[in-house]
Amino acid sequence: MVLSDTRIRNAKPSEKPYKLTDGGGLYLEVKPTGRKLWRYRYRIAGKENLFAIDAYPALSLSDARQARDAARKLVKQGIHPAHQRKTERIRREHEGANTFEAIAREWLDHNAERWTPRTKRQRERMLKRDVFPRIGSLPMRQVTPALVLDTLKRIDKRAPSFAVLAKQCIGCIASYAVSTLRGDGDPSAPLKGVLKVRPVKHKTPLKLSEIPDFVKAIDPLPSYFPNKVALHLVLLTLVRSTEALGARWSEIDFEKAEWCIPAERMKKRRPHAVPLPKQAIELLERLKAVTGNHEYLFPNRNDPRRPVSIGVLWKAVESMGYAGKFSPHGIRATGSTVLNEMGFRPDVIESQLAHQERNMTRASYNQAEYLQERREMMQAWADLIDSLVAGGGKVIPGRFGKAA
Numbered sequence: 490m491v492l493s494d495t496r497i498r499n500a501k502p503s504e505k506p507y508k509l510t511d512g513g514g515l516y517l518e519v520k521p522t523g524r525k526l527w528r529y530r531y532r533i534a535g536k537e538n539l540f541a542i543d544a545y546p547a548l549s550l551s552d553a554r555q556a557r558d559a560a561r562k563l564v565k566q567g568i569h570p571a572h573q574r575k576t577e578r579i580r581r582e583h584e585g586a587n588t589f590e591a592i593a594r595e596w597l598d599h600n601a602e603r604w605t606p607r608t609k610r611q612r613e614r615m616l617k618r619d620v621f622p623r624i625g626s627l628p629m630r631q632v633t634p635a636l637v638l639d640t641l642k643r644i645d646k647r648a649p650s651f652a653v654l655a656k657q658c659i660g661c662i663a664s665y666a667v668s669t670l671r672g673d674g675d676p677s678a679p680l681k682g683v684l685k686v687r688p689v690k691h692k693t694p695l696k697l698s699e700i701p702d703f704v705k706a707i708d709p710l711p712s713y714f715p716n717k718v719a720l721h722l723v724l725l726t727l728v729r730s731t732e733a734l735g736a737r738w739s740e741i742d743f744e745k746a747e748w749c750i751p752a753e754r755m756k757k758r759r760p761h762a763v764p765l766p767k768q769a770i771e772l773l774e775r776l777k778a779v780t781g782n783h784e785y786l787f788p789n790r791n792d793p794r795r796p797v798s799i800g801v802l803w804k805a806v807e808s809m810g811y812a813g814k815f816s817p818h819g820i821r822a823t824g825s826t827v828l829n830e831m832g833f834r835p836d837v838i839e840s841q842l843a844h845q846e847r848n849m850t851r852a853s854y855n856q857a858e859y860l861q862e863r864r865e866m867m868q869a870w871a872d873l874i875d876s877l878v879a880g881g882g883k884v885i886p887g888r889f890g891k892a893a
Contacts, residue, residue: 492517494550500525515557517545527553531564540570587671589632589662590616590625596665603758607731607799612658615651619644620659629663629672634679645684652684694822695815697830701878706809715787716801718776723802723817725769725871727824727842729756730817735796736786738777746770746864761843764864766871828870837862 492511500509502523509517514530527542542548542556560570586592593616601609616625623640624632637659645652659677666672695703707720723733732750740749748763755761765773773786780788787797802817821842828838840859 492550497525497545497550511550511554513557513561515553517553527556529557529560529570531560531570533564533567533569538569587628587630588625589627589629590621592629592666592669592671593621593625593658593662595669596662599665605731605754605756605758612654615654616658619651620655629666632663632676634676637676638680638683641680641684649684656680656684694819694826697827697877700823700874701880703809703811703815704874704878707805710805710808712801712805712808713790715776715780716797716805718772719787719797720802720805720817721772722769723820724824724874725766725772726763726867727821727870728761728763729821729843730802731756731799732761734787734799734802737784738781738786739784741765741773741786743770743773755843757843759843762860763841764860764867766868768871768875824870827873828866831869831873833866833869834862837866841866 492509496509497517500517500519502519502521504521506518506520508528509519511517516528516530518526518528520526525545527545527548529540529542531538531540540560542553542560545553548556563570563573597609597613597616604612620640623643624636627636637656640659641652641656644655656677660675663672663675663677667674704721704724707717710717719733722728723730726733726748728748728750732754735754736748736750740751741747742749746765746767746769748765750761750763752758752760776786780786783793785793785796787801789795789797806812806815806817825838825842828841829835837859841863
């Protein structure tokens with residue numbers, strides 16, 4: 490007797506499971522708990538097997554019959570329906586792992602160790618905002634040059650620099666897909682030259698005579714005290730803005746007057762020891778009274794568990810009247826220029842700025858060898874700044890360092 494929806498709905502549970510047969514191997518099993526389950530009984534190679542289709546009412550009577558018919562076709566081919574369902578699930582999961590977004594996220598994780606956290610965040614945000622909505626759901630092999638071009642043009646209208654970054658990332662993701670056997674080539678390769686690269690406008694470093702006015706303009710700023718300290722610290726140590734703003738109190742050794750920045754926070758992924766002149770130590774002691782109970786020297790005011798945003802220094806410099814003329818990064822160029830004029834050895838200056846040394850063994854050796862020279866150099870630099878501020882910019886730096 491074939492089943493009907495009414496008969497199924499009216500079926501009540503009993504002490505033991507029982508079956509309501511529909512025909513063609515399909516039946517409904519009613520459990521003592523009240524659950525109703527579709528089952529399909531079949532034979533392959535003379536052996537009886539049972540295929541658990543789904544539950545009622547999630548699967549209606551008509552859908553259950555269609556599922557039975559599909560399973561019967563597989564059985565005629567000697568294929569177990571349960572095996573086929575498992576194969577299909579694996580195939581779908583495999584296809585999901587082959588989308589551009591899935592591969593891109595793997596690529597981000599794959600490179601996380603050699604990038605700074607800021608670099609990873611920048612690329613991840615750009616992809617999530619500008620690229621994934623356009624091509625993220627597509628299988629990698631379906632991402633064509635035409636689709637990439639359309640994506641890049643949309644980004645270029647709003648932010649040309651991000652369009653260049655997007656093209657680079659898409660190319661790297663495609664190469665990663667090829668290396669993991671999920672892609673056939675780079676769809677961004679034919680687009681060479683399609684984006685017009687804007688020339689980079691480097692800000693002119695401050696002149697020696699301009700340093701006093703710059704320093705004097707920091708303290709009157711209506712900014713949060715730690716933010717002003719950050720600008721002073723960058724000036725006194727010549728570290729990168731991101732390295733300063735991400736500093737933790739655990740990195741500061743007051744007794745040694747030394748700041749040890751771990752490799753994961755450095756652009757070149759190598760630990761960097763920064764000698765601290767006495768002016769920097771005095772500054773940090775004042776700061777410790779304000780933020781010493783937090784992990785970071787410069788905690789975010791909205792969430793002290795995170796460091797402050799890189800944008801605070803840019804805003805501070807703009808508020809000081811240097812918008813379009815000078816940037817926080819320009820402080821390093823100013824320091825490099827003046828220290829060279831003071832007669833310090835170029836290698837020592839480059840070591841202080843943590844610039845790339847191709848020979849890794851030599852780089853480690855130089856870090857240790859130059860540390861004392863760098864300590865003397867940075868104290869001379871801090872003393873010069875004090876002298877310039879006190880003398881209104883009339884101090885002329887001499888060859889305080891060792892001649893090259």
